[in-house]
Amino acid sequence: MWRHIAANTMTFLIVALFLLVGGISWGVREYRAPGPLTEAICLPVPGGVANTDALTETLLERGAITSAFIYESGARYTEKSGEIKRGQFRIPAAASMEEIIDIVTRGGRNTCxxxxxxxxxxxxxxxxxxxxxxxxxxxxxxxxxxxxxxxxxxxxxxxxxxxxxxxxxxxxxxxxxxxxxxxxxxxxxxxxxxxxxxxxxxxxxxxxxxxxxxxxxxxxxxxxxxxxxxxTEAWQNRAEGLPLISADEALILASIIEKETGVSGERGQVASVFVNRLNQGMRLQTDPTVIYGITGGEGVLGRGLRQSELRAETPWNTYVIEGLPPTPIANPGEASIQAALNPDTTDYIFFVADGTGGHAFATNLDDHNRNVARWREIEAERADSD
CATH class of the missing domain: 3.30.420 (Nucleotidyltransferase; domain 5)
Incomplete structure (x- = not known):
């Protein structure tokens, strides 16, 4: 009799184990299967949600999930139930419960x-x-x-x-x-x-x-x-042979590059002009530094520079001073910082506006004077058309 009872018990345990394994496998499939949403929704997740409970109820009400038990079990198993982020998130159509958990715990910018x-x-x-x-x-x-x-x-x-x-x-x-x-x-x-x-x-x-x-x-x-x-990262990965002794000087140069051009593709060329000038002991002679010496960065000048201002001695007037000014003249973006520390390799030492929003570059004064003359013609043509 005891053998019969033991056999029945063993049979029951085996069946229970198979049912358990089968149930888990089914739950995993449901957790990863496409969800019931027929179109995308915007899901607001308020601050203070420290677990999945409040969010689960919202997801059920919005028809985004079919089982609170499977959703919460998956969140706990993946250890994401306490990582829900505050915000508003776009849940795409047919998003699985696994995808929803990833969206609301990933963080980053709000998506809807x-x-x-x-x-x-x-x-x-x-x-x-x-x-x-x-x-x-x-x-x-x-x-x-x-x-x-x-x-x-x-x-x-x-x-x-x-x-x-x-x-x-x-x-x-x-x-x-x-x-x-x-x-x-x-x-x-x-x-x-x-x-x-x-x-x-x-x-x-x-x-x-x-x-x-x-x-x-x-x-x-x-x-x-x-x-x-x-x-810090850009300074550590800077090119060799730059005429800059510190990251602070790199920031100053980057700010000048930033103010001299809004064309992303020519930042490296503009940087090369200033690096070449510094290496050759030439003055930088850049208008934005003169303007900063006048305004102190408080607003815009709103007019052209006067000859007297170009000759005036200020710490930022690079037509007068040697080398870099004492401080940056603006807050440069990452691209300008990278350009300052990894400039293009050129022989350019001059540049002037070319009428397209960019600049014409030159390696010698004669070519530069021709570029300047062309720019003056463009300015005159524009003045006549106004």
């Missing part, structure tokens, strides 16, 4: 919903409000206006009141530290807690995600950290 972008430029800061349609995966512009207005558009006020938008500030390459600080002070979701202008050149111009209540100082700290990382 209402976005408010503060674009800090050289002359002004523009606020763009746009909405991402989850189904078409394309943005629809809502409103655009200049920051600092006494009365903001109703559409913007409604977005602020709704409380579910995401915010980003975009810093233009070549903006000065004064311009950046002034612009951040006009962004109404930030708390202004800084009055001292950051050191010129130390802020990385790029995109930064912000949230309501952030301080200006915290955003500036993030910019400083980003710029230091970029500069």
């Amino acid at each position: 919903g209402t976005q408010v972008i503060y674009r800090v430029g050289i002359n002004r800061t523009v606020v763009d409000v746009r909405e991402l349609d989850a189904v078409s995966n394309s943005f629809v512009d809502v409103v655009s206006f200049e920051a600092g207005q006494l009365e903001v558009p109703e559409e913007y006020a409604e977005v602020r009141a709704a409380g579910d938008a995401t915010y980003r500030v975009v810093i233009a390459e070549g903006a000065t530290s004064w311009q950046i600080l002034d612009a951040l002070g006009k962004i109404d979701i930030l708390r202004a807690d800084v009055t001292d202008v950051p050191a010129e050149g130390t802020l990385a111009p790029r995109d930064y995600d912000i949230v309501e209540g952030d301080t200006v100082s915290s955003v500036l700290d993030e910019m400083r950290t980003a710029q230091q990382i970029i500069l």
